[in-house]
Amino acid sequence: MSPSSRKSGLRLAGAAALVLLAATASAQEAAQVRLTLKDHRFSPAEPTAPAGKPIAIEVTNLDSTPSEFESKTLRVEKVVVGGGKITLNVRALTPGRYRFYDDYHEETTEGFLVVK
């Protein structure tokens, strides 16, 4: 069983490497969405974005304390320090409302990315 299973292990590793190589193909032009965070609230709270193309969300934190932009449905989480600015890359989406929030202040910050 040994040599064949060892080979299959190598084959798997090779397949994984190929997947990663293929995956690095360049992304399409992304749609821009800009958000600001002040007093732990997002503005605008319901930004819109086009469906079917990647989206770049820029978050500027106007508060002095750190926040973490997080969204389960957009599958992103990223820390933005006080006074900092981050950009999040989101995959092309189908129309719908995608909830996001500041993970450190989930009770006051909630927004929806409206994709249509």
Added chain:
Amino acid sequence: MLGALIIVFREVIEAGIIVGIVMAVTKGVSGSRLTAGAGVAAGVLGASLVAAFAGAIANAVEGVGQELFNASILILAVCMLTWHNVWMASHGRQLAADARRLGQEVRSGARSLVALAIVVAVAVMREGSEVALFLYGLVAAGGATSRDLLIGSLLGLVAGVAVSAITYFGLVTIPARRLFAVTSALITFLAAGLASQAVNFLQQAGVVTIWSDTAWNTSSILSDTSLFGRVLHTLVGYADQPSVLQVVVYAATLATIFALSKAFAPRALARRAEAPAAQGG
């Protein structure tokens, strides 16, 4: 206060369960407590540094530094866990055969302990930096409620450590003969879960763009932000809305560790030595 408790609690269990498993795996090995302790200490130090330089890290590498950093340390942990499991597979059988020799054998392979210490450090660093940033935010914001929030954070820390301790004590009640099989399986799933999280960060960074569609959505059945969901998330990498690539890499990691462990198991190596010509290498 409750919010602070929950945030600190869930970060602590994510790191703590990993620490609990590693400590159960190395129970009885001389120097393992010290190694685990050193791993935690290095993790806390690393977490403070990561928190202090969070802004600089986020803006590095054209703005995707944070994602690449997270993906890198997760991949490091996956490699260390894989290596540990393969090492245990090639030594585990004789260890299981004679429990008394365990200490001695593992001492001779102390490098595997270093691998596990790195896993502990990386887990504490990643989750700890989020706690550090959160607490920094509380202190910086000041105000009358910040003391409440700090108390909540401390309670969250205590509760998180308690859950981690339950994991550890639950594992060590397993008879020594079975423990090896159980922890090998746990570490394999743990590694697959971390690999899937690494993929998520690479997709977020835009480094990897294929198969980014959601494979399934079970958030209404079991949310991975609920307590049970989060424990499953840490233990076996459960996600309620994974991407297709996450699922593929998860399965590939499981298969790879399983195949490598099989290939390096003593019985397999012995058979290969017996009939090298017949198999043709």
